[in-house]
Structures are given as structure tokens and as C-alpha cells.
Amino acid sequence: MxxxxxxxxxxxxxxxxxxxxxxxxxxxxxxxxxxxxxxxxxxxxxxxxxxxxxxxxxxxxxxxTTSGKSQALAIVRKHRLWEYFLVEKLKFQWDEVHAVAEELEHVKSEALIDKLDSYLNNPKFDPHGDPIPDRLGKLSASGFKNLTSLKVNEKGKVAAVIEQQPAFLKHLDKLHIHMSTPLKVIEHIAFDKSMTISINQTATVNISHEVAKNILITK
Amino acid sequence: MxxxxxxxxxxxxxxxxxxxxxxxxxxxxxxxxxxxxxxxxxxxxxxxxxxxxxxxxxxxxxxxTTSGKSQALAIVRKHRLWEYFLVEKLKFQWDEVHAVAEELEHVKSEALIDKLDSYLNNPKFDPHGDPIPDRLGKLSASGFKNLTSLKVNEKGKVAAVIEQQPAFLKHLDKLHIHMSTPLKVIEHIAFDKSMTISINQTATVNISHEVAKNILITK
DNA sequence: ATTTTATTTTAGACTAATCTAAATATTATT
DNA sequence: AATAATATTTAGATTAGTCTAAAATAAAAT
Incomplete structure (x- = not known):
């Protein structure tokens, strides 16, 4: 094709x-x-x-075009399903899967992707929190907020990350920030747009704007 | 590479x-x-x-060359591991997996194949009975016999097939011949080299030399 | 409204993998 | 051993995807 x-x-x-x-x-x-x-x-x-x-x-x-978008969604669907498979079944770390999924996404077989989808129980989000389009290209609406938009004392859980470079994901690992980790905003620092947040009700750290803007939050 | x-x-x-x-x-x-x-x-x-x-x-x-052979074995390993995955986990039929595995075998990641191998519990033979090389390229010796070489009254189980075209595999399905199916030779027909065999101690059928020579047998 | 800078496009060239048609080697047949 | 038939290689062309360098267009700055 x-x-x-x-x-x-x-x-x-x-x-x-x-x-x-x-x-x-x-x-x-x-x-x-x-x-x-x-x-x-x-x-x-x-x-x-x-x-x-x-x-x-x-x-x-x-x-x-409409046709181009539906093609693109099909590829994104494959990419994210394979990422889910690599993490859930093959036990890859979330920062290791992107490059491999870049290759797997080009394997051409409708049957393969549909069977993989069933085998994984039709997951709705990939390991980075990005939505997985269904066979028709439909996405589960997320309604996530950007971490930078939370007010002081607002709480939420990590729902997705935007940047997916291994360097960024490893940085989050070091901070013990993962999918579903509870976060709370302690302070916004106007000077450099950095934020002080509490992680999992234990550690309190300052993170740069660059990091914060790449984290999406849900309730 | x-x-x-x-x-x-x-x-x-x-x-x-x-x-x-x-x-x-x-x-x-x-x-x-x-x-x-x-x-x-x-x-x-x-x-x-x-x-x-x-x-x-x-x-x-x-x-x-030695180097060429070890490269080839690595590719064969990937192909057969993916075939095993497709049949065992994704529930493909054995005649449907070859084309898909032809694509999957070219995905470049040592980690992927090693993790897949563990996930599948290091299978030694693929769904067609062909041996899967290990990480070092080593094959499990099979010692299979060709069905055509069995004498009258000799018994055995289907261990592998040589030809892997869907048309051939579907023909075997129709005869209820699968991996491990018990067979027994009833007669060799000299005229056309065909054979009469009993399948699973129930049906008795005549199969052409063309079919018989593509079936390998073990005890 | 010009001029300068940045962005985008065109022109022409390169590589991997393929093809057809023609030339050359090898093998088989008389 | 000479000839015919078959197998293999060479020569030259094609396509997808890329590149560099130069030309054209658009946007920003004076």
C-alpha cells in the first residue's frame, strides 16, 4: 500500500x-x-x-486529507499497541520501546493488529499515556490537564507524558514519577516558571518548566 | 547492519x-x-x-561463509520465533503465519528477540516442526524420518512439514493431519509412489508421493 | 517600501535494488 | 569435438528516497 x-x-x-x-x-x-x-x-x-x-x-x-489522517491513525494505532505489548508482555522499560515500535508499526497485516489488540484486551492508552486509536481510528478522549496548569495545592495523578526521549523518561524514573503517581503542586516559581511539587506524598522536589510541561495529569 | x-x-x-x-x-x-x-x-x-x-x-x-551462515541463522531464528508467537499467543492458523513472519523477522533488536524467546519459554520447534536456532545459532537435532521412507505397518507421529504453502497446509488440515498426529503405513503403491496410510487410527486414505515427501515423522 | 534574512523549492546527482536485452560461459547432445 | 541448449553475467535503464548547491519566495527589519 x-x-x-x-x-x-x-x-x-x-x-x-x-x-x-x-x-x-x-x-x-x-x-x-x-x-x-x-x-x-x-x-x-x-x-x-x-x-x-x-x-x-x-x-x-x-x-x-481525510484519507491521509485515517492512514496516519492506523500507523499510530500500530505503534502504540506494539509499545503496550513490549512493556506489558515482554517487560521492556517504558523508555526502551519507542525505537522498536518504530519498526514494528510498519509490518503490514490487518489480522496481526486486530489479533494483537484482542490479545492485549483492547488497551486504550499506551505506556506513555497516549491514547490508542481503535480499528476505526477513534481515540478515547482523555481530558488530561498539563501539569503546568495546576494551581497551588491542586492534586492529580500522572496520566501521560508528551516528550518520549529516553533521557526524559529516565529523569522521571529518577524522580519516581510514573504513570498514575499522585502529585500535588506546592509552589509556582515565577522567576524561571519552575514548580515545586510533592511526589506520592513523600518527596518534595523542584522541577523545571521544561519537565513540567511534558507531564499530563488526571484526577 | x-x-x-x-x-x-x-x-x-x-x-x-x-x-x-x-x-x-x-x-x-x-x-x-x-x-x-x-x-x-x-x-x-x-x-x-x-x-x-x-x-x-x-x-x-x-x-x-561462516559469517554469512551465522547471519542467516539469526534471521531464521527470528522468523521461527515469530511464527511460534503468532500461532501460540495470537491464535493464527499454521498456514497463515509465514507471510507475516517474513516481515517481523527483519525488525532489528537483539533485546526484542531475546525477550520474545523468554516470553515463549524458549521453544525448540516452530509450528511447522522446523527447529528454532538458539541465540548462538545452534539447532536441536531432530532425527526425523521422511514419511516416504517408512515401511508397511511402521508407525510414527507427524513431527514437521517441509513445504509450507498455505495450499499444502490446508490440504493436511482437511485430512486431519497435524503436528503429532499418529500415522501408520498401510501400503506403498509402486505405480505412482502414492501411499495408503491410517490417520489417528481412524481414517484410512491414499496420499500422493508429492504430499508424503513433505511430511516428516518421529516416534 | 526596500532591503535583509529565513524558508522553501528546483536542479542535478547518488545509491540500492530491480529490470530487459545482449553477450558470454558452461553443459549436454549429436 | 563441434554444435545446440541452457545458465549466467554484463550493460544500460528505472524508481524511491535521499543529498548539496543554487534559485525563488515569503517574512522580518530597517
């Missing part, structure tokens, strides 16, 4: 607009996300536009 | 010489196995020879 490279471009466009699917993605944004040169992106955008997977106007950036 | 295509050529050479690793594989044999033209095979053989994965003399065919 589509090559792994085409799939990766579609996925990248989707992920860059996951929060705001109306906006256009710039060529340079994509080249950064894909680790390629802008010229290569332009080449690929022409091909994807020919296949009616994206809306593309020269110099104006790119958006997914 | 190696491209999926390079891996496929190594695997093909290995499988063609699994019974007799001393013999050379001809270009045309490989082109048939890989569904490509002989000219493409020649191109690839030059590349594999440059990488010291095969011994190659123009017009004289090809053999794996």
Missing part, C-alpha cells in the same frame, strides 16, 4: 498536529521531525499530494 | 542448503526462490561477496 517512508511522513504530520489538527505544518518542521533535509521533504510532499494523502500548496505548508 | 533484501538472500541460500550445507547454490535456484530475475541475483551476489558473507565464483554458484 504505502512505503514505510511514506507512512513515517504521514505519522509525523499527524503527531505535529495532534493538538490542533486545523493548522498547517511547515516544511522545516517536518524536516526536523524526520531528520532529513528540507529538499527531501519537498520531494516527498509532492508524492503524498499526488496520492491525495495531504493538501499541499507550495510555500504554504501541509495538512492531512 | 544488513538491509532486509540482503537478509532475504542470506536466508534463501541457507534454506536451500539446510540439508546439505556443503553444496553450492546456483543463480537460477536463488532467482526462483526469491522471485527475481537471474541478473538481479548476480548483482546481489557481488555485493554479498564484497561483504564476505558468501563465497562466490562467477558461474560456479554460491556458498555461505
Amino acid at each position: 504505502f512505503s514505510p517512508t511514506e507512512e513515517n511522513y504521514l505519522k509525523a504530520i499527524y503527531l505535529l498536529t495532534e493538538k490542533d489538527s486545523a493548522r498547517a505544518v511547515a516544511t522545516n518542521e517536518l524536516s526536523a521531525q524526520m531528520n532529513t533535509r528540507a529538499a527531501s521533504v519537498t520531494d516527498m510532499l509532492k508524492r503524498l499530494a499526488d496520492k491525495r494523502l495531504i493538501h499541499y500548496k507550495k510555500y504554504k505548508g501541509v495538512m492531512l | 544488513f538491509s532486509p533484501t540482503e537478509e532475504n538472500y542470506l536466508k534463501a541460500i541457507y534454506l536451500l542448503t539446510e540439508k546439505d550445507s556443503a553444496r553450492a547454490v546456483a543463480t537460477n535456484e536463488l532467482s526462483a526462490q526469491m522471485n527475481t530475475r537471474a541478473a538481479s541475483v548476480t548483482d546481489m551476489l557481488k555485493r554479498l561477496a564484497d561483504k564476505r558473507l558468501i563465497h562466490y565464483k562467477k558461474y560456479k554458484g554460491v556458498m555461505l
Whole structure:
């Protein structure tokens, strides 16, 4: 159907607009996300536009068509299901699974993914808290808040993380912050936007804005 | 490390010489196995020879080097472990798994395969009865006999099948011949080399030489 | 409203893997 | 041993995906 490279471009466009699917993605944004040169992106955008997977106007950036979005969701579904499998069944750490899932997501078999989904009991969120689209591309609405938006004394549990680099995830491990860990805001430091929080009612630490903005919270 | 295509050529050479690793594989044999033209095979053989994965003399065919063989065994290991996973855990039929495993075998992660191996409790044979190499490339010796070599009244159980095309496997399903099914030879028909056998002490049927030679038997 | 800077696109080239058609080797047959 | 048939290799082309360098466009700054 589509090559792994085409799939990766579609996925990248989707992920860059996951929060705001109306906006256009710039060529340079994509080249950064894909680790390629802008010229290569332009080449690929022409091909994807020919296949009616994206809306593309020269110099104006790119958006997914309905068909492109449903393709992208299918790939994201595969990626997140495999991540869930790797952590739940094969006992990988949550910071180790991304690279492997990048490869597994391109294996082409509807039956494989549907059977994997059943085998895992149709999980709704992957190990990083990201929603897993169902066969039809539907996402469970999360209603998560960003940690930075909580007021002093507000509490919540870790529901998801945005950044998924191993370096970031290992940092959270060191702080004993995991999925479902209870957090409470002690203080916002205006000077550097950092926050003091209590973790699991035991430790109290200061975390940078950079870290806080990558943590999503639920009740 | 190696491209999926390079891996496929190594695997093909290995499988063609699994019974007799001393013999050379001809270009045309490989082109048939890989569904490509002989000219493409020649191109690839030059590349594999440059990488010291095969011994190659123009017009004289090809053999794996020690390094090529250990690469090939690693790929065969992945293929057969994934087949086992697909049948045992995801409940695929044994005739459905080959194509999917062809893709999964190229996913590059030592950790993935080792963890999968443990998760499956280090199986020694795949769903078709073929031995699964261990991490070091070692195979469990099977000592299976070909069904065609059994004498009248000799008994045994199905231990493996050679041909793995869905059409063949479905034919066996129809005859209720599966892994471990007890068989007994009733008669050899000299005229067409077919055999009459009893299956599971219930049915008695005649099977062609073509079918019989693809079934391996153990006690 | 120009000019400068940044972004994006085009032009042309490269590699891996494939193909067809033609040339060359090997093997089999008379 | 010469010839015919088969197998293999070479030559040259093609496609996907990438690159660098240069040209074109858009956005920002004066």
C-alpha cells in the first residue's frame, strides 16, 4: 500500500498536529521531525499530494486529507499497541520501546493488529499515556490537564507524558514519577516558571518548566 | 547492519542448503526462490561477496561463509520465533503465519528477540516442526524420518512439514493431519509412489508421493 | 517600501535494488 | 569435438528516497 517512508511522513504530520489538527505544518518542521533535509521533504510532499494523502500548496505548508489522517491513525494505532505489548508482555522499560515500535508499526497485516489488540484486551492508552486509536481510528478522549496548569495545592495523578526521549523518561524514573503517581503542586516559581511539587506524598522536589510541561495529569 | 533484501538472500541460500550445507547454490535456484530475475541475483551476489558473507565464483554458484551462515541463522531464528508467537499467543492458523513472519523477522533488536524467546519459554520447534536456532545459532537435532521412507505397518507421529504453502497446509488440515498426529503405513503403491496410510487410527486414505515427501515423522 | 534574512523549492546527482536485452560461459547432445 | 541448449553475467535503464548547491519566495527589519 504505502512505503514505510511514506507512512513515517504521514505519522509525523499527524503527531505535529495532534493538538490542533486545523493548522498547517511547515516544511522545516517536518524536516526536523524526520531528520532529513528540507529538499527531501519537498520531494516527498509532492508524492503524498499526488496520492491525495495531504493538501499541499507550495510555500504554504501541509495538512492531512481525510484519507491521509485515517492512514496516519492506523500507523499510530500500530505503534502504540506494539509499545503496550513490549512493556506489558515482554517487560521492556517504558523508555526502551519507542525505537522498536518504530519498526514494528510498519509490518503490514490487518489480522496481526486486530489479533494483537484482542490479545492485549483492547488497551486504550499506551505506556506513555497516549491514547490508542481503535480499528476505526477513534481515540478515547482523555481530558488530561498539563501539569503546568495546576494551581497551588491542586492534586492529580500522572496520566501521560508528551516528550518520549529516553533521557526524559529516565529523569522521571529518577524522580519516581510514573504513570498514575499522585502529585500535588506546592509552589509556582515565577522567576524561571519552575514548580515545586510533592511526589506520592513523600518527596518534595523542584522541577523545571521544561519537565513540567511534558507531564499530563488526571484526577 | 544488513538491509532486509540482503537478509532475504542470506536466508534463501541457507534454506536451500539446510540439508546439505556443503553444496553450492546456483543463480537460477536463488532467482526462483526469491522471485527475481537471474541478473538481479548476480548483482546481489557481488555485493554479498564484497561483504564476505558468501563465497562466490562467477558461474560456479554460491556458498555461505561462516559469517554469512551465522547471519542467516539469526534471521531464521527470528522468523521461527515469530511464527511460534503468532500461532501460540495470537491464535493464527499454521498456514497463515509465514507471510507475516517474513516481515517481523527483519525488525532489528537483539533485546526484542531475546525477550520474545523468554516470553515463549524458549521453544525448540516452530509450528511447522522446523527447529528454532538458539541465540548462538545452534539447532536441536531432530532425527526425523521422511514419511516416504517408512515401511508397511511402521508407525510414527507427524513431527514437521517441509513445504509450507498455505495450499499444502490446508490440504493436511482437511485430512486431519497435524503436528503429532499418529500415522501408520498401510501400503506403498509402486505405480505412482502414492501411499495408503491410517490417520489417528481412524481414517484410512491414499496420499500422493508429492504430499508424503513433505511430511516428516518421529516416534 | 526596500532591503535583509529565513524558508522553501528546483536542479542535478547518488545509491540500492530491480529490470530487459545482449553477450558470454558452461553443459549436454549429436 | 563441434554444435545446440541452457545458465549466467554484463550493460544500460528505472524508481524511491535521499543529498548539496543554487534559485525563488515569503517574512522580518530597517
